[in-house]
Structures are given as structure tokens and as C-alpha cells.
Amino acid sequence: MMQERECDVLVVGAGPAGLGAAITSSKLGLRTIVVEQSSEIGYPAKSSGLTWKEVVDDWNLPSRVISQWTSSFYLYSAHSTREVEIDFGRIVGGTLNFHIFLQELAFQAIRHGTKIILAERVSEPLMDGDFVCGVKTASGDEIRSKIVIDCSGPSAVIAKKAGLISPDWNAELGIGFEYEMLNYKVRNPNTIEYYVGEEEIVPVGYGWVLPTGMDRAKVGLDTVHSATESLEIKDMINYLNRFLGENSPIYNRVKDAQPFEVHSGVYSLSGMLDKPYSNGLMVAGDAASQASPLLGEGIRYALQFGKRAAETAVEATNANDVSEDYLKLYQQKCGEYLRETFEVASDLLKVPTDEYWEALLGALTRLKASGNTELVIKYLKTAMIREEAIEIFPAFEGKYL
Ligand SMILES: Cc1cc2nc3c(=O)[nH]c(=O)nc-3n(C[C@H](O)[C@H](O)[C@H](O)COP(=O)(O)OP(=O)(O)OC[C@H]3O[C@@H](n4cnc5c(N)ncnc54)[C@H](O)[C@@H]3O)c2cc1C
Structure with missing residues (x-):
């Protein structure tokens, strides 16, 4: 299929940030292209997909994006063997089927006029002096745009090459690793469960069980606190195997279960990018480390900040000014959304x-x-x-x- 090679907004990556940006910019009339390295939207899933009801409502998503709704929260400390369960008395969120969720977002973007180029890896920015004016792809193509929004997740491909991210910025990486399992004996399908204990579960994070049906659950672990010694994916697999093992508080529920999907990924624990914009460029979502430092929630923020980057792109192109002086408006919009919440969490x-x-x-x-x-x-x-x-x-x- 013949691809367009020019647009107003070029979005790198079709994750939540990229699709939130593309829906917004194409809905507001900008010619928008998304370039995604994967050959299928929503695959592989690198997220557990726990999110809030407002995400489904605000983004006009069908209820089928949710595998299981959530109305209560359970916390168990393997350290003190104390537990607490809180029933909110209403649905507050749910666990997404991440594949369907991203595809539904992509459908919205396409319906508003976004073009999505699949199976194409963005390799570097196109530069016009010190302005980013598009991207080059690994296959040698060039796509020109007035503004690039880098939503490439932890790889932050354009932000790094444009010098917004210093080489040591990603020194501390958080890791999440989970299995989605069948034959799991779910405690209560509407309850999300967290398991903690520095020695007993994972040193610098927490374990979880997120039901995705009566006999299915996502069972995983991640790191949220900075570790003195950084953990690697093999460490997380070892901790997860212990969490599934005989001495685990969930052993009787998990002992007959079998994984049918693995979801894993990394995120920066170094805090949000100080300056997620430069001439012709904005960075949103995990590429700018915009997930909650407290529990690692990133989907809602990626959508919200992708949206704000796109709104800024509309204002900047209308003003015919894509300089970093103008694009700092993007950071202001993000700050208004966050207020002091991330500082308190840190x-x-x-x-x-x-x-x-x-x-x-x-x-x-x-x-x-x-x-x-x-x-x-x-x-x-x-x-x-x-x-x-x-x-x-x-x-x-x-x-x-
Ligand atoms: C195991 C795990 C569990 C998690 N669980 C939750 C949870 O339950 N709830 C929650 O809110 N958050 C969770 N998070 C965090 C959340 O998933 C992320 O914050 C969120 O996905 C960030 O969205 P994003 O669009 O910024 O990046 P991503 O989701 O990483 O999307 C980036 C996209 O860019 C594409 N891409 C990358 N490089 C290139 C390139 N060079 N060219 C073209 N395309 C490229 C990728 O293929 C991908 O599609 C979890 C994270 C992990 C790792």
C-alpha cells in the first residue's frame, strides 16, 4: 500500500500514549500518521492493564475492553501476615484486555483520519537545523511532519537521539513480569489483590493477582522503589516462581494454574523527564517516564499526556510556531493535570x-x-x-x- 510521506503530526508508537495523541490530533483536524514497529496493534502486551473506570468512560470505549471489573481491593503483607480488604461498593476500575483495548483506541484514531503504518521501526529524527521535522525509519524511508510526538515507550527513540534524555537517565529501571493464567482459583473476581513483603515477595515492589474471569487471573510482580542493586528480568522470574510456589500465600489458588500469556516490560525509575519537549518535538507516556512513581500505573497518564501533547500540537500549528518556547505549553498542561501528586508519591x-x-x-x-x-x-x-x-x-x- 502506498504510504503518505508528509503530515502535520507524526506519532512514534501505537501504545496508549501514541493512540491518545493520534485520536486527539486527528479529531482536531491535523493530518496524523502513527508509525508502529509491531506488525499488530496491541501485541505483544507489555502491561497488566489495571485501570480506572474513567478511562473507559472518558475515551468512549466499549465495555468489552475490560476482562473483569473491579469493586474492591485486598492487601496482604507476607511480612506480618496482616491483611485488609476494602469494598468500594461500586465499580471503580477494571483489568483491561490490553490487546482489545489498544485496538479499540486504534479504531477511533483511524475513524478520525489517522493513518497507521505498521511493522516499521522509527530509527532517528529528521532534522532541519535544530528543529525535528520528521523521522527516518529502519527501512530508509523519511516521513516529514510539522511536529513529532515520541510515544515509543521506554526506548524513547527520538527523545534520546534529539538529546532530551542523557545516557545515564535510564540507569534505574523498574521491571514488571506477569503470567496470565488459566485454572486459577479466583478468590473474588471483582477484587484486585496486592501482596507485599521485602523478604517474602519481592524486595522493592509488590506482587498482584488481577482476576480476568472466574478461572483466569494475571499474576505478577514489579519493582516500584529504587533498588540499591538493580534487579534484572531473571531475578523477577525467580521472585515470581517463588510467588507461585509452595510457601506462597496464593499457593492453593495457583497450584493447578497454567500460564497462557507472559507480559513483561521495563520503565524508568528516574522520575519524569525534566523537559519533555524541544523544537518540533514532544515526548509522552513511558518515553517521558510519566507513570505514577507510587504504584507504576501508566496507562491513564500515557493517554492523558498523549492527549495534551496533541492539543499543544494543534495550538502550535495554528500559531505557526513549533519552537520549544511555544511547546513548553505542553509541560504546563501536564503540570495542571498532576498538581503535586507525583511529588507526594516520590x-x-x-x-x-x-x-x-x-x-x-x-x-x-x-x-x-x-x-x-x-x-x-x-x-x-x-x-x-x-x-x-x-x-x-x-x-x-x-x-x-
Ligand atoms: C509488566 C507491566 C505491567 C504494567 N501494569 C500496569 C497496569 O496494570 N496499569 C497501568 O496503568 N500501567 C501498567 N503498566 C505501565 C503501562 O503499561 C505503561 O505505563 C504504558 O503502557 C505506557 O504507554 P506508552 O504508550 O507510553 O508506551 P508503550 O505501551 O510501551 O508503547 C510504546 C509503543 O511504541 C512502539 N515502539 C517502540 N519503539 C518504536 C520504534 N522505534 N518505532 C516504532 N514504534 C516503536 C512499541 O512497539 C509500542 O507499541 C505496566 C507496565 C509493565 C511493564
Whole structure:
């Protein structure tokens, strides 16, 4: 098929950030091209896909993108053998079928006029002086654009080559690794489960069980806190095998289960990019490390920041000014969405791991007893301003918060 070689907005990557950007820019009238290295949208899945109901509502997605809706949260500490379960009394989120989710987003982008080029790897930016003016692909093609939005995930291909990311920025990588399993004896299909314990589960992160049906669940682990010694994928596989083994708190549920998909990936733990834009370029989603530092939630942020990058692209092209001076508007828009929430989350991660999880268990037990489950949702959504974080963790006031 003959490909177009010129557009207003060139988006690198068809993950949540890229598709959020493409839907928005094509809906607002910009000629938009997405270049995706994979030959199929949504494959391979590199995410567990736990997200909030508002994502489904805000992006007009059909309910079939959700494998299983969520209305309660369970936390178990293998360190202290304490547990707490909080029923929110309504559906608050769900676990996505990530393949269908990304395809439905791609359908929206295509319906608004986006062209998607599959099985083509972007290799470097095209430059006009110090302005990014398109991309080159591994097969030698050149696609020109007024603005490039780099949504290539942790590889951050254009951001790196355009010098926005220093070579040591990705020094600390978080890793997530999970199996989606059949024959899992689900505790409660509407409950998402987290398992913590520095020695017992994983040193610097948490384990999870996300039901995706009556006999199916995603079972995995990730790192969220910075590790003194960085963990590698083989370490995560070892920790996950232990989490599935005889001494695990979920052993009786998982012992007959079999994996039918593996989802794994990395993300930066170095914090958000200080400057996710330069002349002719914006960076969104994991490429700019825009996931929650608290629990690693990235899908909602990738969509939101892809959308904001595209809105900025519309304003910049209307003003005929794609200089970095104009594009800093993008960072302002992201800041308005986040307020101080990521700073508060980063402060909480200074608390030593088991001290932090035990404090969380105590806090959730107290909030459950007082009926303040909305504050629990704010915690899970990384949506706490400082006063709210102190209300949840009063003992950390002045020490970490
Ligand atoms: C194991 C794991 C579990 C997770 N679970 C959750 C969860 O439950 N909930 C949640 O909210 N977040 C979760 N996250 C985080 C979330 O998945 C990411 O934050 C989110 O996917 C980021 O979206 P993105 O579009 O920025 O990047 P990505 O999803 O990484 O998409 C990037 C896209 O760019 C393409 N690409 C890369 N390089 C090139 C190139 N050179 N040329 C062309 N295309 C390219 C890739 O193929 C990919 O399609 C998880 C992450 C991991 C690793």
C-alpha cells in the first residue's frame, strides 16, 4: 500500500500514549500518521492493564475492553501476615484486555483520519537545523511532519537521539513480569489483590493477582522503589516462581494454574523527564517516564499526556510556531493535570519498604473502619495532595512528607 510521506503530526508508537495523541490530533483536524514497529496493534502486551473506570468512560470505549471489573481491593503483607480488604461498593476500575483495548483506541484514531503504518521501526529524527521535522525509519524511508510526538515507550527513540534524555537517565529501571493464567482459583473476581513483603515477595515492589474471569487471573510482580542493586528480568522470574510456589500465600489458588500469556516490560525509575519537549518535538507516556512513581500505573497518564501533547500540537500549528518556547505549553498542561501528586508519591517512596507497607496496612484498616474509602481510592490513584497523604500516613508528617 502506498504510504503518505508528509503530515502535520507524526506519532512514534501505537501504545496508549501514541493512540491518545493520534485520536486527539486527528479529531482536531491535523493530518496524523502513527508509525508502529509491531506488525499488530496491541501485541505483544507489555502491561497488566489495571485501570480506572474513567478511562473507559472518558475515551468512549466499549465495555468489552475490560476482562473483569473491579469493586474492591485486598492487601496482604507476607511480612506480618496482616491483611485488609476494602469494598468500594461500586465499580471503580477494571483489568483491561490490553490487546482489545489498544485496538479499540486504534479504531477511533483511524475513524478520525489517522493513518497507521505498521511493522516499521522509527530509527532517528529528521532534522532541519535544530528543529525535528520528521523521522527516518529502519527501512530508509523519511516521513516529514510539522511536529513529532515520541510515544515509543521506554526506548524513547527520538527523545534520546534529539538529546532530551542523557545516557545515564535510564540507569534505574523498574521491571514488571506477569503470567496470565488459566485454572486459577479466583478468590473474588471483582477484587484486585496486592501482596507485599521485602523478604517474602519481592524486595522493592509488590506482587498482584488481577482476576480476568472466574478461572483466569494475571499474576505478577514489579519493582516500584529504587533498588540499591538493580534487579534484572531473571531475578523477577525467580521472585515470581517463588510467588507461585509452595510457601506462597496464593499457593492453593495457583497450584493447578497454567500460564497462557507472559507480559513483561521495563520503565524508568528516574522520575519524569525534566523537559519533555524541544523544537518540533514532544515526548509522552513511558518515553517521558510519566507513570505514577507510587504504584507504576501508566496507562491513564500515557493517554492523558498523549492527549495534551496533541492539543499543544494543534495550538502550535495554528500559531505557526513549533519552537520549544511555544511547546513548553505542553509541560504546563501536564503540570495542571498532576498538581503535586507525583511529588507526594516520590516522598512516600523514601520510606523503607516494609515500614511503608505496614504503615499502609494500618492506614487502610483505619480508613475502612471510618468508612473513608474515597481516600483509599485517592491513594490507589496517586491522586493525593500533601494534606491527604498526611491524613493517610500521619506518622510520616515531617519525617518523609
Ligand atoms: C509488566 C507491566 C505491567 C504494567 N501494569 C500496569 C497496569 O496494570 N496499569 C497501568 O496503568 N500501567 C501498567 N503498566 C505501565 C503501562 O503499561 C505503561 O505505563 C504504558 O503502557 C505506557 O504507554 P506508552 O504508550 O507510553 O508506551 P508503550 O505501551 O510501551 O508503547 C510504546 C509503543 O511504541 C512502539 N515502539 C517502540 N519503539 C518504536 C520504534 N522505534 N518505532 C516504532 N514504534 C516503536 C512499541 O512497539 C509500542 O507499541 C505496566 C507496565 C509493565 C511493564
